[in-house]
Amino acid sequence: MKAKKFSFDFLTYSLWGGFALTLFSGIFLLVHYVPTFAQAFSSLQRVNEQIPFGWMVRRIHAVGGSFLLLLFLLHLLRVFTVGEYKTRPGALWIFEVLLVFAALWANFTGFFLPLSQEAFWGTASTLSAFSTIPWFGNSLVEFLRGGRELGGVALTRFFSMHLGGAALIALLLFGHDRMAPGRAEEAQVGQSPRSLWVFGLVALLLFAVISFTSNWFTDPLREAANPTVNPEGTLPPWFFVSLQEAFSFFHSTYPVLSAILAVLVLIFLFGLPYLDRNPEKGLLQRPLSLSIGAALMMGIVYFTLVGMAGAHYGEKVVLPGDHPTAAEVRGAQVYALKNCAYCHQVLGHQGRREGPDMAVVRQRDRSPEWIQRFILNARLYQPGTTMPKYEIPLEDLEALSAYLLSLDPTRRVFQAVDRETLLNFGPPAGSWEKKIK
Ligand code: HEC
Structure with a gap:
């Protein structure tokens, strides 16, 4: 019992900590960033090179954004595995799923904003994967781009959708917090020194990532986007590698089946607390949930690996x-x-x-x-x-x-x-x- 509360506190701390870091670094970047096709890249170069600690704020923002997405995913996974969604209002789970999607969205739109070669072509290939979605894929992509070309209009759209994504995350977080039962009680447990330790450790780890892994998360700003020259080889943002591979695999092999599968996965994701009426909470007593969850996880890992392997070519x-x-x-x-x-x-x-x-x-x-x-x-x-x-x-x-x-x-x-x-x-x-x- 104790261990459970403890981990929840740790998550809550990290969540709000990560959110605050990403938000404030984002506001700082907002001041300096110029969202036009001609100047986006150079405005961030200026942040990197001329503004004191600008490079650090950029890294904090990028690492913070990825970290939040990871946390939302982990939280979802935890609620799923311990069957916590069975004893709370069903809407909480929907909020949590929406949080994952909003974070994916904010990360995806943010990835385009530096407008480097990597950002441009990474986004172009994700969009071309989107366009293979049956029926509405093409219209969706045209809407995101604001036309046929990935250019200035697209940048304005991505920029505003990025801010919209951030606002949505804030709203969902506050809404989720309002709804969660027993908040006052948990706030007290939150004083427990052990979870503070864990929190400190994670913070330290993040700091190490920000300081030492120079370009894992932040766009290195090597070269400004050039729509007429494809790059030597870049990957889409890490969280889209698996989605993109899955899209292209299913689309080219089983187009209709994959559309049905996607709809089923979405229904399962959002409707879980309403669909799963089994009162049993232990994961091993829930074979159906266990197998669906495991299949999804394995799919993600598999397609990420395939996508990363495909990035090595051309020798x-x-x-x-x-x-x-x-x-x-x-x-x-x-x-x-x-x-x-x-x-x-x-x-x-x-x-x-x-x-x-x-x-x-x-x-x-x-x-x-x-x-x-x-x-x-x-x-x-x-x-x-x-x-x-x-x-x-x-x-x-x-x-x-x-x-x-x-x-x-x-x-x-x-x-x-x-x-x-x-x-x-x-x-x-x-x-x-x-x-x-
Ligand atoms: C950024 C991605 C990209 C790059 C780089 C690229 N292509 Fe393509 N190419 C495509 C796509 C996507 C199609 C399919 C056309 C469509 O339906 O959009 C295509 C189609 C083609 C086709 C038509 C195939 C057919 O018969 O229908 C040829 C030929 C071709 N590419 C040759 C090349 C050559 C040669 C190069 C290098 C000089 C090249 N491509 C570089 C994305 C690319």
């Missing part, structure tokens, strides 16, 4: 193994130089799966001219696509289309060639490394 380039022509080799080089692997795999290898596998070019019977025009300006063909426009000299463009058209696994054998070797010397003669079917 090798896929090339025809049987005497590729000079144009095909040149095309593969251009493909590597432009880092198309940021969005495309080739025959299931080496790349993120944001766009289609490049083998479709052959399957869909594209003409060289079509491919070249598409690469110059994909938006003419697919309005709202994340694929940037490319300025590539005609000769290289022709080589690129020759390379893409060579990707026919029914006719040829392929190999993975070291990117550096390919760029510096062309394909290694004779000694092919690894055959790909």
Whole structure:
């Protein structure tokens, strides 16, 4: 009994502590941040470099935001595992679920605001995952962006939605606090020195994270966003890695089934205290809850790992193994130089799966001219696509289309060639490394 109260106190302390830190650092940033496409990046650079302790406030804000999200998730998990939701008003649970969503939202919108290459392209790929949601995905993304392009209008929207998210979190927290039973009693237990110790320890840990892990949470502001050049390879914000992978996996494999599944998960999430009528509180006596909860957790972990594994690519380039022509080799080089692997795999290898596998070019019977025009300006063909426009000299463009058209696994054998070797010397003669079917 005692242990239970103790952990609740610790959570409450951390929650309000984390909230206050994030709020006040946010107000500080609000003073200096300029929410326009041209100035957002440089205004934060100024915070980092010229304003005393500005860099620290930025880190506090970013770490605080992630920490809050983590706390809300942990709290939800705890209420679920000990069956606490069975003995309190059901609305409390709904508030807690909403808190997780609001925190996800605030973190997601905040991630875009520095408008660095990472922020821009990370957000672009999350949005393109959103757009695969059946029925309303496209309209949702157009609404978030305020049009077809991710640009100035989007920034204004993300900025106001970020502030809205923060306000929503505050409202939900206060509402939750009002509703929670036995507040006065818990406030007294809150004086217990042990939970203060734990709280101090967590605070110390956070401080260490803020001081020493320079860029885990804060955008390092390496380079301002450039919508026409895709980056070398970035990940969406950590909390969206799993969602995005799950989206693209389910969407490409079971579109209808996944829509139904998503609706079911949402109903289960929000309706839990009303759906679960089993009076038993111990987790092991609740096999159904246990299996659904465990499946969800495993899904999150699995898709996070898959997403992180997909971020490592581009060390090798896929090339025809049987005497590729000079144009095909040149095309593969251009493909590597432009880092198309940021969005495309080739025959299931080496790349993120944001766009289609490049083998479709052959399957869909594209003409060289079509491919070249598409690469110059994909938006003419697919309005709202994340694929940037490319300025590539005609000769290289022709080589690129020759390379893409060579990707026919029914006719040829392929190999993975070291990117550096390919760029510096062309394909290694004779000694092919690894055959790909
Ligand atoms: C930021 C992500 C991104 C990058 C980078 C990117 N693409 Fe794409 N590409 C896409 C998406 C998404 C599509 C699918 C079009 C759509 O429906 O939006 C696509 C489609 C294509 C297609 C059409 C496939 C077909 O036949 O239907 C080709 C060809 C293509 N990309 C080539 C390239 C090449 C070559 C590069 C590098 C120079 C590149 N892409 C870089 C996202 C990207």
